Amino acid sequence: MHRLWINPSIGSSLLVIMLLVATPASAENMTQKVEQILALGADDAYGEYLAGECIACHSRTADASDSIPMIYGKPPETLTAMLLAFQMGARKNPTMQSVAEALNAAEIAALVFYLSKTEYVCGESTSSSAC
Amino acid sequence: MKNLTRREFTALLGLGTAALATPITLLGQAKPKVVVIGGGAGGATAARYLSQGAKGAIDVTLVESSTQYTTCFYSNLFLGDFRNFDSITHSYDKLAADHDITIVNGYAKEIDRSQQMVMLEDGTKLAYDALVVAPGIDIQYESVPGYSEAASQIAPHAWQGGSQTQILKEKLDALENGENIVMVAPPNPYRCPPGPYERASMMAHLIQSKGFTDSKVTILDVKPKFSKQGLFTEGWETHYGDIIEWISPEIHGGILSVDANSGTVETDLDTFEAAVLNIIPAQQAGAIAVSAGLSDDSGFCPVDGHSMRSSADEKIYVIGDASIAGAMPKSGFSANSQAKVAAMNVLGDLLDSRVFAAKYSNTCWSLIAADNGVKVGAQYEADDAGQIVSTSTFISQTGEDAALRKTTYEESVGWYASITADMFG
Numbered sequence: 001m002h003r004l005w006i007n008p009s010i011g012s013s014l015l016v017i018m019l020l021v022a023t024p025a026s027a028e029n030m031t032q033k034v035e036q037i038l039a040l041g042a043d044d045a046y047g048e049y050l051a052g053e054c055i056a057c058h059s060r061t062a063d064a065s066d067s068i069p070m071i072y073g074k075p076p077e078t079l080t081a082m083l084l085a086f087q088m089g090a091r092k093n094p095t096m097q098s099v100a101e102a103l104n105a106a107e108i109a110a111l112v113f114y115l116s117k118t119e120y121v122c123g124e125s126t127s128s129s130a131c
Numbered sequence: 132m133k134n135l136t137r138r139e140f141t142a143l144l145g146l147g148t149a150a151l152a153t154p155i156t157l158l159g160q161a162k163p164k165v166v167v168i169g170g171g172a173g174g175a176t177a178a179r180y181l182s183q184g185a186k187g188a189i190d191v192t193l194v195e196s197s198t199q200y201t202t203c204f205y206s207n208l209f210l211g212d213f214r215n216f217d218s219i220t221h222s223y224d225k226l227a228a229d230h231d232i233t234i235v236n237g238y239a240k241e242i243d244r245s246q247q248m249v250m251l252e253d254g255t256k257l258a259y260d261a262l263v264v265a266p267g268i269d270i271q272y273e274s275v276p277g278y279s280e281a282a283s284q285i286a287p288h289a290w291q292g293g294s295q296t297q298i299l300k301e302k303l304d305a306l307e308n309g310e311n312i313v314m315v316a317p318p319n320p321y322r323c324p325p326g327p328y329e330r331a332s333m334m335a336h337l338i339q340s341k342g343f344t345d346s347k348v349t350i351l352d353v354k355p356k357f358s359k360q361g362l363f364t365e366g367w368e369t370h371y372g373d374i375i376e377w378i379s380p381e382i383h384g385g386i387l388s389v390d391a392n393s394g395t396v397e398t399d400l401d402t403f404e405a406a407v408l409n410i411i412p413a414q415q416a417g418a419i420a421v422s423a424g425l426s427d428d429s430g431f432c433p434v435d436g437h438s439m440r441s442s443a444d445e446k447i448y449v450i451g452d453a454s455i456a457g458a459m460p461k462s463g464f465s466a467n468s469q470a471k472v473a474a475m476n477v478l479g480d481l482l483d484s485r486v487f488a489a490k491y492s493n494t495c496w497s498l499i500a501a502d503n504g505v506k507v508g509a510q511y512e513a514d515d516a517g518q519i520v521s522t523s524t525f526i527s528q529t530g531e532d533a534a535l536r537k538t539t540y541e542e543s544v545g546w547y548a549s550i551t552a553d554m555f556g
Contacts, residue, residue: 045485052180052471053492056464057542059549067538068545094525095494095508095542101523102490102510 266417
């Protein structure tokens, strides 16, 4: 019943979670966590401040580098699922695990809503699909 | 809650005294003025975030004596032939074009704290309502017996990016088989804790790349241990055999004198001769921070970790290598992170905008050999006493596989591109 009204972006984050956690039951549990966090709502001023940490590594210039994932303009559900996956160690990168562990639920909500509204800066030589 | 109360109080206090000192700004007849001294990792970031956050409501002036900035971070990769010099050198053109920042090409000589004025060498006076001091480090030449600024032209420290980096590179490129390199590594605290050891790695990489079999890198350290020691030691053994020798102060007994002209370093243990001497002395906050009375006996500047506000002057923020930032190492990443907290607090002081609890982060990547990158890092916040403390830390592990080390190196390439774009345009 629950899944009937899940929007496509929730669906894609669920897919991400399914790949990361062992069982469908724990994936369902994660989806609920994502929804609970996003229910805390946006706070763009706070999100902008928190995103100052992200931009040190995650460039807003779309063609800067493919060695660090692109995070801007993605659905808040996907970004939340990613941060939770780092928090629980299902996805491993020491830097991102440390970053994610330092964020509480309200901070994640503020951050992901802000990031999802942030656009890439596209230069003349940009070939990325983000532009 | 305790922190918030304290922060709100501080912000109110700052605004209150600003109103007394410059009532005109509150009447809307003139914009508040913020001056940023130093266009490096911290200062350039602060100017940008002040301009972005103020949206035209503040006059932001950045004072920098150079027309371009060569980053000290990643300069070891230039020394090791992994980057060219242009790729670590950044102009201020984009910062000036894309942001509402007045960039003054001049040397800030003095701060008159009572008049809230910055004096430049050419006589220009810049009034400020808030001042961000980001002068980086000065080299304490006299901390190494026999060393001097003049000697650094022959035996470069290369611990400030630019011409020093180029001098060291020229000397390394001229090295011949059988000639040696000696580095004197600095005492804590200093800019970029793993830097000397990454540099030694790059020197050994050059020796190996040239096919030299009779040249060595000797590190004469004044510290008994160093950052990422286990990772470097493992990497040196794996990649370079016995090319790199690290000698602790317990073994060499102390640096007695350096003679740049003859290329010798005398210690209790022995006299070391080298074709390339790289002498990295002790460091302190940039001269202007010291002359303005912002530093303490350590030579660096105490700050409130909630804001990066100077402990000596509520109108002044000190960021980057010049500051005493608790558990944070002195690095370009740290300076960039601190600049954002300082900018937010300046905007709070002058525009009454929202101020959030300080959060900082840092990661220091080091390249040990081609495609062998390691990293150490942490998240930070301020405790009730205003000290910056780490809340979570991480470090690469010994024994990691080659694929992970390659990924870590590639991550650093992406980081450099992103953070320098955040700083300079």
